[in-house]
Structures are given as structure tokens and as C-alpha cells.
Amino acid sequence: MADSIEDSKNVPLTDEELETDNKGQLIKKAGQLRDRRNDLNQMASERASKRDEFNAKTREKVDEAQEHREKRDELNEQVQEHKEKRNELNAKANELFDKVDQLKDDLELNEGKSVEQLKEEIEDLEFKQQTEVLSTEDERELIEEIEEKREKLSERKEKLDQSGELEELKEKAQEVRAQASEHHQKVTELADEAQEHHNQMIEAYREADEIRDEADEWHEQFVDAQEAADRHHEDFVRVQKRLRELDEEEESEKREAREEKEAEAREEAEEIYQAFQDGETLDTEDLMKLQKTGLL
Numbered sequence: 001m002a003d004s005i006e007d008s009k010n011v012p013l014t015d016e017e018l019e020t021d022n023k024g025q026l027i028k029k030a031g032q033l034r035d036r037r038n039d040l041n042q043m044a045s046e047r048a049s050k051r052d053e054f055n056a057k058t059r060e061k062v063d064e065a066q067e068h069r070e071k072r073d074e075l076n077e078q079v080q081e082h083k084e085k086r087n088e089l090n091a092k093a094n095e096l097f098d099k100v101d102q103l104k105d106d107l108e109l110n111e112g113k114s115v116e117q118l119k120e121e122i123e124d125l126e127f128k129q130q131t132e133v134l135s136t137e138d139e140r141e142l143i144e145e146i147e148e149k150r151e152k153l154s155e156r157k158e159k160l161d162q163s164g165e166l167e168e169l170k171e172k173a174q175e176v177r178a179q180a181s182e183h184h185q186k187v188t189e190l191a192d193e194a195q196e197h198h199n200q201m202i203e204a205y206r207e208a209d210e211i212r213d214e215a216d217e218w219h220e221q222f223v224d225a226q227e228a229a230d231r232h233h234e235d236f237v238r239v240q241k242r243l244r245e246l247d248e249e250e251e252s253e254k255r256e257a258r259e260e261k262e263a264e265a266r267e268e269a270e271e272i273y274q275a276f277q278d279g280e281t282l283d284t285e286d287l288m289k290l291q292k293t294g295l296l
Helices: 015-020 023-107 115-131 136-161 164-277 284-293
Strands: none
Touching: 015 023, 015 164, 023 164, 115 136, 164 284
């Protein structure tokens, strides 16, 4: 920040000084006022340059903030577009999964054990039959259980064979859900990027405010220097005006003295001329006086 103006270097001028100081004193005062005015004008110019420099930096930061604002808004629009697409796809996926569940109910696939479970149970029972010593009654019951499970497995497979539409529908639902997830991922990425631009916008505006404060301080310093320079210029003009008045007074006094001297010379010449007419003899000096006044 610029140093404050040193009042001790300012040149004072009172009305009394203006009226009572002699010409030499006023000429000296005018020089002091002129020099101080020029120094203050230079100071004001330098401070105005610093102010303009900070104002330019402020505009740069505001422009930067505006760029981040525009980018943020653009990204938020994209976020909204992806949200709408995601929601649309999720709604479509939900409809497809509802159809999958309905078809499963129709095929009774939601009831009982899966093919994999039945296969494992049959394998376990067959392994037990092959490796354990069983009574005739226990073995008969085991065989009946194995056959029962094989029948259920056969029924299950038959239903699954009839459920090609179900798998296709499930695959389609999963595909649509995956597409929705991709749009959700874009929503997250773009929202994060938008937030980053928002943060940068806020920071740029904050920096702009700080720089603007600097510019305002330099402007206040400029005004102080310029006002002081203007005061010194006004006083300089007052002194110059007073000097012209003194010159005019001096010239007037000289003119009056000259006219008085000429009048005296004229009067003396007329007396000499009258004496000449009365027959007195004139010397060389008297003749020159008559010539100067035009009487001879």
C-alpha cells in the first residue's frame, strides 16, 4: 500500500501572505507551489496506475469466476440429463423385473429348490447309497427319496426349458439396469466436476473481492494526492494572478511617473519657448529640450 502524503512537504498559502508579501517572496512561493503540485500530480498518476492495475486483475478474476460458473452450469445441465435418463432406465428395468417375477410365479419357479440344489442333494444321496451299509428297509427308502428328487429335478428342468422367455426377459432387465448404472456413474462424475468448478468460482470471486479492496484503497490514495495537487495548483494560480496584478500596478506607476516627467518637461520647454519668443538667447541644452517636446 502507498505511503500517506507527508503534510510537512505541502506548501501553505494564507490570504495575508498573498496580499502583503513582496514580488520576490511571491515568485519564490509560486515556485514552491508549482514543484509540490508537480510532485503530487506524479504521485497521483502512480497511484492511479496501481489502482488500474488492481482493477484489471479484479476483472480477470471475475472473468475467471464467470468461466467456472458457465462450466458448472453446463455440467449441471448434463447431470440433469443423465439423471432423467437414469430414472427413465431404472423405471423401465423395474417394469422388466416385475415381469420376470410374474413369469416366475406363472411357472412356479419361485417355489421349491433350484436345479443346482436338487442335483447336489441327489449326488449326496447316491454317494451315501454307494458308500454306506444300509438295511434293506433303509436302502429302499433311500432309493425312493432319490427317485422323488429325480422327478422334481425333471419337472424343474422341464419348466426351465419352457422359460426361455424368462431368461431373455431377465437378461434384458439386467442390461437396462446396467445402462441406468452407467448414467448414474456419469451423474456422480459430472456432479463432482460441477462442484469443483463451483468451488473454484467461489474462490475466484473471493480473490476478486480482495483485489478490489486493494484497488479501492489505491483509489482513495489517488484521490488524496490529486486533491492535494489541485489545492497547490489553485494556490499557484492565485499567486500568479497576484504577480500579474503587481506587474500591472508597477507598470501603472511607471507610466504615471513617465507621464508626469513628460508633463514637467513639456512645461519647462514651453517656458523656454516663451523666453525665446521674448528675445532671450537659448543655449544648446535649451534647444535640445525644445526639440524633444516638438516645439522646435
